[in-house]
Amino acid sequence: MAGLEKALVPQPCTLIIFGGSGDLSRRKLLPALYNLALDGHLPAGFEVIGFARSEMDDAKYRSFACEAVQKFSRRPYDAAHWAEFERALHYQTASFDDPKSYQALKSRLDEIEARGATLGNRIFYLAIPPSFIGLCARQLKEAGLVHPAKGAEQFSRIIVEKPLGHDLESARKINDELAHVFDESQIYRIDHYLGKETVQNILVMRFGNSIFEPLWDEKHIDHVQITVAEEEGVGTRAGYYEEAGALRDIVQNHILQLLCMVAMEPPYVMDPEVIRSHKLEVLRCLRPFTPQDVERYVVRAQYSAGFCRGLPVVGYRQEKCLKIDSTTETYVALRTFVDNWRWAGVPFYLRTGKRMAKRATEITVQFKNVPRVLFNVDATNPLEPNVLAIRIQPDEGISLRISAKLTGARVRIYPVKMDFRYGTTFGADATPEAYERLILDVMAGDPTLFMRRDEVEAAWQWIDLVQEAWQQKAPERLPEYAAGTWGPPEADRLIESDGRRWRTL
Numbered sequence: 001m002a003g004l005e006k007a008l009v010p011q012p013c014t015l016i017i018f019g020g021s022g023d024l025s026r027r028k029l030l031p032a033l034y035n036l037a038l039d040g041h042l043p044a045g046f047e048v049i050g051f052a053r054s055e056m057d058d059a060k061y062r063s064f065a066c067e068a069v070q071k072f073s074r075r076p077y078d079a080a081h082w083a084e085f086e087r088a089l090h091y092q093t094a095s096f097d098d099p100k101s102y103q104a105l106k107s108r109l110d111e112i113e114a115r116g117a118t119l120g121n122r123i124f125y126l127a128i129p130p131s132f133i134g135l136c137a138r139q140l141k142e143a144g145l146v147h148p149a150k151g152a153e154q155f156s157r158i159i160v161e162k163p164l165g166h167d168l169e170s171a172r173k174i175n176d177e178l179a180h181v182f183d184e185s186q187i188y189r190i191d192h193y194l195g196k197e198t199v200q201n202i203l204v205m206r207f208g209n210s211i212f213e214p215l216w217d218e219k220h221i222d223h224v225q226i227t228v229a230e231e232e233g234v235g236t237r238a239g240y241y242e243e244a245g246a247l248r249d250i251v252q253n254h255i256l257q258l259l260c261m262v263a264m265e266p267p268y269v270m271d272p273e274v275i276r277s278h279k280l281e282v283l284r285c286l287r288p289f290t291p292q293d294v295e296r297y298v299v300r301a302q303y304s305a306g307f308c309r310g311l312p313v314v315g316y317r318q319e320k321c322l323k324i325d326s327t328t329e330t331y332v333a334l335r336t337f338v339d340n341w342r343w344a345g346v347p348f349y350l351r352t353g354k355r356m357a358k359r360a361t362e363i364t365v366q367f368k369n370v371p372r373v374l375f376n377v378d379a380t381n382p383l384e385p386n387v388l389a390i391r392i393q394p395d396e397g398i399s400l401r402i403s404a405k406l407t408g409a410r411v412r413i414y415p416v417k418m419d420f421r422y423g424t425t426f427g428a429d430a431t432p433e434a435y436e437r438l439i440l441d442v443m444a445g446d447p448t449l450f451m452r453r454d455e456v457e458a459a460w461q462w463i464d465l466v467q468e469a470w471q472q473k474a475p476e477r478l479p480e481y482a483a484g485t486w487g488p489p490e491a492d493r494l495i496e497s498d499g500r501r502w503r504t505l
């Protein structure tokens with residue numbers, strides 16, 4: 001991964017945040033920048049321009065950012081450091097479809113760049129809904145704000161957030177619109193899961209150790225489970241979520257990226273194109289769903305009223321601004337296969353949901369049982385299989401379940417855990433937030449942890465098969481699960497009919 005072979009060198013630049021006063025900026029981007037500053041990672045020449053609809057001036061933007069940092073920063077707010085950092089923050093009120101806004105942005109950039117420290121480099125961060133991406137890219141071009149990929153001394157890069165569209169067709173359209181203005185090498189498509197330390201560690205675990213890879217195939221692995229469980233409901237994002245649903249919001253991107261990291265072939269070099277091509281191969285090997293498969297192997301459901309951390313919470317359809325007859329899924333569980341030599345016949349069970357019993361993202365690799373001889377002859381009491389659990393969050397770590405002999409004269413076997421915990425080994429707040437790492441990578445021009453166009457489109461192609469089957473059979477109501485539980489009984493049946501169980505997290 002980036003940073004393993006070469007040191008990251010973030011280049012001086014101005015970061016222009018479209019949607020700079022929005023939720024993502026407040027919760028993630030501004031705190032991430034502040035933490036990078038605290039850690040001394042930002043380049044010497046670094047400026048930010050918030051570019052968004054809210055009416056604000058620089059002073060107001062600085063106090064908006066200060067509040068955001070006080071509330072959401074990983075490291076505690078420090079007034080002295082803040083005073084130094086906030087000088088880099090500027091704001092330009094914008095209407096994304098108005099050329100005048102881009103002229104105003106140009107003037108701000110001219111002013112900043114005349115001082116010389118940013119070297120004229122620009123990063124445009126589009127923290128805005130996907131429907132605005134094409135429009136903003138076009139306006140940037142028309143205002144002459146984008147440097148060409150080749151032949152210019154300065155660089156221009158663009159970061160776009162997920163979801164990139166809502167199906168293959170819309171994703172292609174956005175990608176085409178981006179391609180009219182930016183070269184693929186200038187485009188950074190974020191999936192923030194790839195910025196998580198624990199996700200990057202999957203490749204190190206697999207290819208930096210000699211003991212896992214020889215077992216990493218259909219001969220030794222019984223199945224893989226990937227769970228992204230959230231405690232939160234839809235919160236303030238009901239409008240977006242109602243259109244997206246769990247399949248588009250989490251499976252199309254975060255879960256498939258995790259699956260790629262687990263299933264990909266060993267890259268021969270830590271090169272962004274090699275790694276991304278290997279991930280693409282996994283996506284291309286995902287078994288396409290027929291409508292009958294979707295019926296049998298994909299479960300969707302919606303949370304009903306229940307409890308979250310001991311307090312009563314409403315069901316999805318009772319959340320503010322939602323339709324009482326909504327059929328948007330807040331939970332998906334499915335079974336799929338990666339149809340290649342390594343993974344032939346190994347089921348991958350994927351599940352995600354909002355308002356589940358707890359927040360837990362985990363990849364579980366369950367190995368095959370030992371033969372039915374010696375310690376495992378008793379069919380009524382079989383040995384527990386070895387399980388490698390990669391805890392992405394929270395309580396980040398990796399554990400391996402093995403069988404051990406209980407002390408005493410008789411041979412009695414008990415499953416025990418070997419456990420690595422990031423917090424214990426590396427310190428509690430040593431793990432940077434995903435956005436810190438990703439922003440730094442864009443400044444350094446390293447696209448390894450970003451999705452290439454073909455990856456995004458391959459993921460949509462596979463997801464569309466499910467979406468299309470669902471559209472053909474639109475139910476009046478979805479199965480339900482009470483908030484604060486582990487999903488509907490249909491999801492248990494999905495895996496139990498294969499003689500397996502969801503792991504208790």
Ligand code: BG6
Binds near residue numbers: 230249361
């Ligand atoms: C986002 C989804 O991409 O990821 C949200 O849109 C989800 O719905 C979030 O809550 C989860 O991210 P994390 O890092 O908290 O697991």
